[in-house]
Amino acid sequence: MKDIKRLLPYMTKYKLKLNLSISLTILYTFARSAQPFLIGLIISELVANVLGNTPINLHYIMVITIIIAVCGITDAISDYCANYFLIDVIQKGMYDIRSDIQKKLNKLPVSFFDTHKQGDILGRITTDVDVVSVALQQGIIKIFAAFLTLFFSIVFMFIRSTFFGLLALIIFPLVYIIYRKLFQRAQPNFMKLQNELGRLNSFTTETFSSHDVIQLFNQEDHMQEKFNEITESIQETGFKSNFNSSVINPLLSSLLNLAYILIFLVMGITVLRNPLVIGGFVLSAALDIGALQSFIQYIWQFSSPIRDITQLSNVIQAAIASLARVLELLDAKEEKQQVNNPDINLSDMTGQVTFNHVKFGYSPDKILMQDVNIDIAPGSMVAVVGPTGAGKTTLINLLMRFYDINAGSICIDTIDIKTMSKPQERSLFGMVLQDPWLYAASVADNIGSGADYAERAQIIAAAKIANVDHYIRTLPEGYETFINQESSNVSQGQKQLITIARALVGDPKILILDEATSSVDTRLELMIQSAMEKAMENRTSFIIAHRLSTIRNADLILVMNQGSIVEHGTHDDLLLQDGMYSSIYQSQFDS
Ligand SMILES: Nc1ncnc2c1ncn2[C@@H]1O[C@H](COP(=O)(O)OP(=O)(O)OP(=O)(O)O)[C@@H](O)[C@H]1O
Secondary structure, three states: OHHHHHHHHHHHOOHHHHHHHHHHHHHHHHHHHHHHHHHHHHHHHHHHHHHOOOOOOHHHHHHHHHHHHHHHHHHHHHHHHHHHHHHHHHHHHHHHHHHHHHHHHHHOOHHHHHHOOHHHHHHHHHHHHHHHHHHHHHHHHHHHHHHHHHHHHHHHHHHHOHHHHHHHHOHHHHHHHHHHHHHHHHHHHHHHHHHHHHHHHHHHHHHHHOHHHHHHOOOHHHHHHHHHHHHHHHHHHHHHHHHHHHHHHHHHHHHHHHHHHHHHHHHHHHHHOOOEEEOOEEEEOOOOHHHHHHHHHHHHHHHHHHHHHHHOHHHHHHHHHHHHHHHHHHOOOOOOOOOOOOOOOHHHOOOOEEEEEEEEOOEOOEOOEEEEEEEEOOOOEEEEEOOOOOOHHHHHHHHOOOOOOOEEEEEEOOEEHHHOOHHHHHOOEEEEOOOOOOOOEEHHHHHHOOOOOOOHHHHHHHHHHOOOHHHHHHOOOHHHOEEOOOOOOOOHHHHHHHHHHHHHOOOOOEEEEEOOOOOOOHHHHHHHHHHHHHHHOOOEEEEEOOOHHHHOOOOEEEEEEOOEEEEEEOHHHHHHHOOHHHHHHHHHHHO
16 A cells, blocks of 8 residues: 555646546546436336326426436546546656656666666566556556446435445445455465566576577576476466456355345335334335336446456556565665765866775675775876686776775875765776677767767767777768667677777776777787777776786786785786786786
8 A cells, every 4th residue: 555655646746637537537437327316217207107197297207318318428528538638647657657767777876786687677667667557547547436436326326215225335345355355365476476577587688688608508408497497486476366366356246146136135025015114113115116226227237346346456466566666676775866076176187096995895794805005196007917706897896986995995186086976986987898888879979978968079089099980981871870779780899999989088087998808800909909009098097908918018017816906016027026917927828
């Protein structure tokens, strides 16, 4: 219930349309419920005229018939319009939820994505929001209309006969108790089902994105087994939840039929014993034929809204589970919003970097870096090397403040990076990641995204430094060539050059290059190497090097192992030390 309340602001934002929809629903359910009552009035009048041997009161019958026609037309038109406005409100509400999720994702810390799988997040934005939207669309108006129809029907029944009105009311506590019991039984399974669907989403995203690797390592059978395990669990929880939910409808229908039989029985008795007197109390006079006809119609009509409510039970239960997953994402702890520090003049910064007694662990109980100290002069080229898992990427992650350190400080130009806002700090950096990721947009937009408001001249200048201007000009539409979703219309090496241009477009003070491990042909490799060398000129640069041949000219080489800097110096110094660097270098040289 608390979760459903959280949805309300998304709907009430569109107050006018929502109120219109609610008013029109009240109108059409009233008009619909009035019809049996009005027909009953005509029948009563006809019967009274025939039995009393009086002429048929045509005027009365005519007036009521016109009212019935007006009710019928009002019913149809307002039903249509109520749906129209409600669907509009719901779709706008879902749009708002999705954009809130998108905004939220931008505010979440990097560590959130370490613990939440991509496919699962994707499922929450797409499927879960959709399940909520369908339930609101199919459910909310039907359930609201169902309750109103029941309410108005009872009101009309009471107008005709208080006793039978009361009798009809006994159905409701019965329906409520059964519905609540079955609903509670099915709900945990619906939650499990939505989570399992999230797991399937993650699994398929992972397998599709690494399809070639799976085939390369003959992992198809293993993946198939994992897939079967998830889908079997979905099948099992899907059966349990939907079966429990689907039992509600037939069970309630049987009970309703029993209740009707009871009511008809009492009606029959009142006709035989008029008035019905129990224990000295006059409970009821027999209904006349018109009233009897209205009652029978109302009682049969009861089943329709009750059936609507019960039939929608599984849609609603699935939506409650999906809503919980959506809200969990919306409630995730955000990174603190930071304001730019006005005392910092970014354009005056030189790119000097220091790490002072930095201590860090991805989790507090597993410290990776105990005491890292580095001092890098502005404009130096720094290479970070070391075996896999040594902490090279972590060092960069900390410098970029993707994670906060446990102790110590990291400074740029003696200013602790914690005193800057993250956007302020990150505007000092250009970054070339190991995976040269491009998004579906033109080449120019891809390069331009490396800076705020990059002009065409800046884009071309960056492409020239990155040795990629000539290649771009040979493309069918030059800088306007559209790079497709998978970036499959540019080669791996060309992608790397474009990402170098992207990193340079904002003329950053500090450049980070995570050297790609995948090999490209020798000519392209030379082009990439020369692009990187040009890119590093006149700025502080960090290069995570996998091929030591690229870093011989580095001003400083940091050798990392198990989170610590175990050696540092120039290439020649380190070879003389004959330590870890020397042995890594030797092994690469030998191979
Ligand atoms: N997001 C993370 N959450 C938890 N542990 C992590 C995370 N990222 C890295 N680690 C762990 O931290 C250690 C250092 O990892 P890091 O990625 O910095 O190494 P690396 O030197 O860059 O390795 P490689 O050369 O293989 O890229 C490893 O033991 C790794 O398992």
